[in-house]
Amino acid sequence: MNIARSHVLISIDAGTIMAGARGVQAELVEEIKKKGLSGEVAVLETGNLGVTGMGVVLVVYPEGFYYGNVTKEDIPEFVEEQLLKGRLVKRLLLTQAPKRFIIRREKMGLTKEQPRIVLKNCGFINPESIEEYIAAGGYEAASKALTAMTPEEVIGEVKRSALAGRGGAAFPTAAKWEFARKAPGEEKFIICNADEGEPGTFKDRLILEGDPHKLLEGMLIAGYAVGASKGFIYIRGEYALSIERTEKAIADARSYGLLGNTIFDKPFGFDIEVMKGAGAYVCGEETALIESLEGHRGHPRNKPPYPVVSGLWGKPTVVNNVETLANIAEIVRNGANWFKQYGTPKCAGTKVYTILGHVATPGLIETEMGTTLRDIIYDYGGGIGDGKQFKGALVGGAAGAFLGPDMLDVQMDFVNLKEYAAALGSGAILVMNQDTSMVDMLKSVLHFFKHESCGHCAPCRLGTARLVEIVDRIADSEAKADDVDRLLAIASVMKDTSFCPLGQSLYLPVSSCLKYFREEIAGS
């Protein structure tokens, strides 16, 4: 086996492909060959390196130098200087390297770095290689669960970990599994919700693109725990690369006997299929997703019965988010106690966020539950760009909450934010600087909801239309006297009477925006 002295990892994800990563990669390999370095330097593909918006990103090991905005034209210089002579190419160097670890605030203001959980392999291994995943400890947890634990023990471990659903609703994962396990019926299903449509959220995409086997392993363990033999991953139609990599991962897992009729010589079989969506935000709601999977319009269903009792084709079905399932292997492998050392007493583990908007370094991060907005923006996001001031943030996507400056030091987790009438939601953090018009932002949120309302129930269909009319009047400085109160009144009725979470959740952005920025909105 040839051992390289230097490794160049190139991030191949949707964002970097857009910036020409495949061309840069080809040029790099070619140039290395030309310089006679083929035996010494290895070029490896990996998933997102935690940086977005910086063009093609490379990292050179063992030094750990990050390079951004690399073009084909830069390659001869990069190879000559960095790889041949060992000198930095300063103009391409990312001075603010992304955090590839979790920062913990210790006593006395000290910080400590911890390895990541969900994103452990993202940006380290080649997502298209099952061998690399296995070498990094992959499928160890599945083997432990299937050969040394009963399904009840697996559920017990997940229950002790207190893992809560990461899609936004924070429902205890083990409880869902237990309901489905106990529900009568021979045939049961595991569905992974990868219909990521919440504006500003692209964590699931980067998990699928960066470490698809992590998800498959989580689903396999879930299937064993619940007693399901079939899993579906419902991926947005727009996520072409996610679909491609997940399908490859499934094929590889099948050929290794990690999916199929018998796994680890156990009388347990499990297989996974990818389903491709076609563009409908409401399908992120679990019952609408099931309707869509069955081949119908994606209208939400009445609850109860809940999917754990009667889901896909009327069978007991667990629907979990990508990030939730990506936690499972690590929990089973390392145990619940290990998992609980992360996060807060009420909310264990980590959260993957996408941080974007007016920050210096937008990207994909993973932090402990309970990390404050201030730490996220300033430690991980590089602060507000262009020397501007923080004005507010929209946390949790369009269905999330606006937060003002006095929320910067609140510990963020699912439980704590609820006490402040906010929500963590999907984990999108859209940061806004002093120049942002909050009327314009609220208008954008309401227009989004009007477009995405599926039309199934009147409160949501009509409510979103009225809200848009009102906010447009406000934006055009033609507001009537009580328009601001009317916004809140309509959103409140929608919260109480809408059929599904889409219409109900709109109250949160409207009420929180008015809570922090009422004067600005009323005054325009």
Place this chain on the structure above:
Amino acid sequence: MDREAIVKGFEPQLHNILYILHELQDNNPRHFVAKEDIEACADYLKVPYSYVHGVATFYTMFSLTPRGRHIIRLCDSPPCHLMGSTTVLDYLRQKLGIDVGETTPDGAFTLELASCLGICGVAPAIMINDEMFGKLTPDRVDGILEERRKGV
């Protein structure tokens, strides 16, 4: 490829309907789901025409009207909005001389709005057919349109 062959590429089960519609639309030279496509799908799955029509009109990725060679989908969700998608939209409207939902007379471009494309790190963003473009400015838009026009 004719419609019969396309639909037969899938098992005649209802849950394959989105795949079948995607495939029919991708193979239609005008990039839309035509009346004949709906008929072929309905016959194959043994469901009424109205049922397939209902499904096709529910999802934004399907169009029931003919579209241009290049379908521009501009994201106007809050993150892109914050980073200036309105400027890009106005520029595209003016440059192409069409409004949202319309196609240029030469059949080259169709302009559509899309919800979050999931590449918010490079907002404002558009998707043209299967390709994504981010960090858009009027200058960059000019370059991208020019390349596309030449490409076909």
